[in-house]
Every structure is written in C-alpha cells, then in structure tokens.
Amino acid sequence: MAKAQKPSLGVDLGGTKIAAGLCQEGEILKKVIFPTHAAAGFDGVISVILGAVEKVLEGRDHKDIIGLGIGSAGQVNAETGEVIYAPNLKWQNAPLGSALSKALKLKVKVLNDVRAATVAEHKFGNGKGLDNFANIFIGTGVGSGFVVNGRLVNGATNSAGEVGHICMDPDGPLCGCGNKGCLEAYASGTGMENYVKAELKKGRKSIIKDLAESKFENVRGPLIGKAADQGDELAIAAIERVGYYLGIAAANIHTMINPEVILLGGGMMALKKYFMPTLLQTMKIHILPVADHGRELVREAKFENDAVLLGGSAIFA
Numbered sequence: 455m456a457k458a459q460k461p462s463l464g465v466d467l468g469g470t471k472i473a474a475g476l477c478q479e480g481e482i483l484k485k486v487i488f489p490t491h492a493a494a495g496f497d498g499v500i501s502v503i504l505g506a507v508e509k510v511l512e513g514r515d516h517k518d519i520i521g522l523g524i525g526s527a528g529q530v531n532a533e534t535g536e537v538i539y540a541p542n543l544k545w546q547n548a549p550l551g552s553a554l555s556k557a558l559k560l561k562v563k564v565l566n567d568v569r570a571a572t573v574a575e576h577k578f579g580n581g582k583g584l585d586n587f588a589n590i591f592i593g594t595g596v597g598s599g600f601v602v603n604g605r606l607v608n609g610a611t612n613s614a615g616e617v618g619h620i621c622m623d624p625d626g627p628l629c630g631c632g633n634k635g636c637l638e639a640y641a642s643g644t645g646m647e648n649y650v651k652a653e654l655k656k657g658r659k660s661i662i663k664d665l666a667e668s669k670f671e672n673v674r675g676p677l678i679g680k681a682a683d684q685g686d687e688l689a690i691a692a693i694e695r696v697g698y699y700l701g702i703a704a705a706n707i708h709t710m711i712n713p714e715v716i717l718l719g720g721g722m723m724a725l726k727k728y729f730m731p732t733l734l735q736t737m738k739i740h741i742l743p744v745a746d747h748g749r750e751l752v753r754e755a756k757f758e759n760d761a762v763l764l765g766g767s768a769i770f771a
C-alpha cells in the first residue's frame with residue numbers, strides 16, 4: 455500500500471469569515487472558523503489567520519505539514535502570493551503569502567478563492583480525471599476557474615476565468631465592476647434580486663411584496679425561492695432569467711474552450727430546479743454544434759462550503 459501523504463493546511467479567506475483546516479488527501483481532519491475582522495487591516499487579518507492555523511495544528515510540528523494553501527477573495531498573483539486587489543478586504547497589493555510564510559516557516563501558496571475551489575474539484579471532486587473543465591460559482595457574484603489541458607489557467611494578469619464579467623449586453627444593467635451588462639449583473643443572486651425589485655417598482659403583481667413586508671431590503675434569494683415554491687410568476691420568471699443568461703454563458707464557454715463539462719456550484723444552486731431546464735435549453739440552442747459532444751455538458755460541483763479550504767490544501771496534495 456502507498457504511504458499516506460503528509461497533511462497540508464487550507465485557508466478560505468473571505469470578507470466576513472476565515473475558515474482554516476488541516477487536510478489529507480481530500481479529507482478535512484480538523485476545521486475552525488473565525489470572523490475576518492477586515493476593519494482591523496492587513497496585520498489584524500494576518501493575526502486571525504495565524505490564530506486559526508495554530509488552533510487547527512494543536513501543537514503539531516510544522517515539519518509534519520507539507521504547506522499552507524489559501525483561497526482568497528479578490529484578484530491574486532499566484533506566483534508571488536500577493537493579493538492584488540480585494541475590495542471586500544479593502545486590500546491592494548497585500549503580501550499575504552510572504553507574511554504567512556515568514557511567520558509560520560511553511561511553504562505558502564495563494565490563489566483566488568474560486569480558482570482554489572476549482573483545484574479541489576480537479577483533484578478530489580467532480581472534475582477528477584478531467585483535463586478540460588470549467589467550474590462556475592454562482593452566489594452573490596459569479597466567478598469561475600478553468601482547467602485546460604490538465605492545468606489551472608491563471609492568465610497574463612491573473613484574471614483568467616472572470617466569467618462573471620463577460621458582456622451579455624453593452625446596454626445592460628450596471629455591474630459592480632463599473633461596466634454594463636456583465637453576466638454577474640444578470641445571473642448572480644444580487645442580479646436576480648435587482649431584477650425583482652425593478653419589476654416590483656414598475657407595479658408588477660407578486661406575493662414577493664407581501665413576503666418581504668414591502669421592504670426592498672428583504673427581497674433576497676431565499677425569499678424569491680419561497681415565492682417560486684408558491685407558484686409566484688415573477689419569482690419563477692426571475693429565476694428562469696438567471697438560467698437563460700447562464701445558458702448563454704455556458705454555451706459560449708463550451709464553444710470557446712471545448713471542455714468536457716462545466717461544473718456549477720454556489721448558493722444559487724438552491725434554486726436549480728427552477729433555472730436548470732432553461733439553462734440547458736438555452737445552452738443547446740447557442741452552443742457550436744461541433745463543441746456539443748452529446749454527453750452531459752453541465753454537472754453540479756461536489757464541494758459546497760468547504761471547496762475553497764480543500765482547494766487551498768489541495769495545491770500541495
């Protein structure tokens with residue numbers, strides 16, 4: 455029997471919480487979660503990560519660990535371990551990898567969070583054994599990671615896979631990035647909520663108004679899902695609209711990189727029964743016929759909340 459590989463550490467660094475885990479061959483041996491305290495600045499966040507790592511190691515010798523991999527929110531330089539820009543951490547050019555490596559005396563690698571989740575899917579999840587696939591995460595935003603010819607794609611400026619910001623309509627709604635009509639402005643949880651709010655403002659009838667007690671800030675994804683469960687037309691139309699735009703994006707990805715499959719994950723998957731039929735139908739219409747291999751074109755990702763943490767650790771697995 456092959457000797458088991460040494461464990462590695464994975465960290466999921468988000469704007470509100472930090473999860474750290476000790477992992478071995480795709481399994482989490484121990485995990486802790488702490489609030490990020492982003493307002494405390496770079497040094498404050500580093501202290502939280504160090505505290506989380508020590509808690510997870512429980513006095514275990516650092517020599518027994520292969521390395522620490524971090525999936526961070528924002529744009530990351532995977533070579534230098536720098537976080538170039540992360541608006542929800544309020545970081546610019548933050549030397550995350552080198553600061554942690556110095557403090558822990560461990561090898562440290564940093565990836566964008568969705569790219570880290572893609573590594574987890576590639577090594578241990580539903581992308582295992584595949585040389586070409588895309589992993590799209592649909593939550594409050596839309597992100598993705600691409601594996602092409604067996605390797606994760608970073609791109610010339612580490613922004614490969616920013617599928618949330620491909621343009622669906624140059625005259626479309628404003629996106630958080632400053633451009634108009636990005637996929638994220640339509641197909642994210644936020645995009646769906648904004649559509650429902652705009653329709654309600656126009657006077658469209660819907661039980662969402664009552665469920666939200668006429669407060670726009672209450673119009674959130676789970677509430678729209680609840681309205682859809684009760685057969686509300688606006689709620690169902692809003693979720694199907696997400697499927698329509700995701701379907702166009704999925705067709706374009708298939709046409710462009712010809713992957714074996716596109717994996718889908720993230721909080722929006724809770725509403726998949728309402729958007730998947732539209733997504734599949736739209737994708738079939740817009741995909742280049744030669745890119746349609748006739749097998750399953752879209753599949754759910756394996757890992758949910760732990761994808762980024764596992765992916766961080768999997769950089770060393």
Ligand SMILES: [Zn+2]
Pocket residue numbers: 618619629630631632633636638
């Ligand atoms: Zn955008």
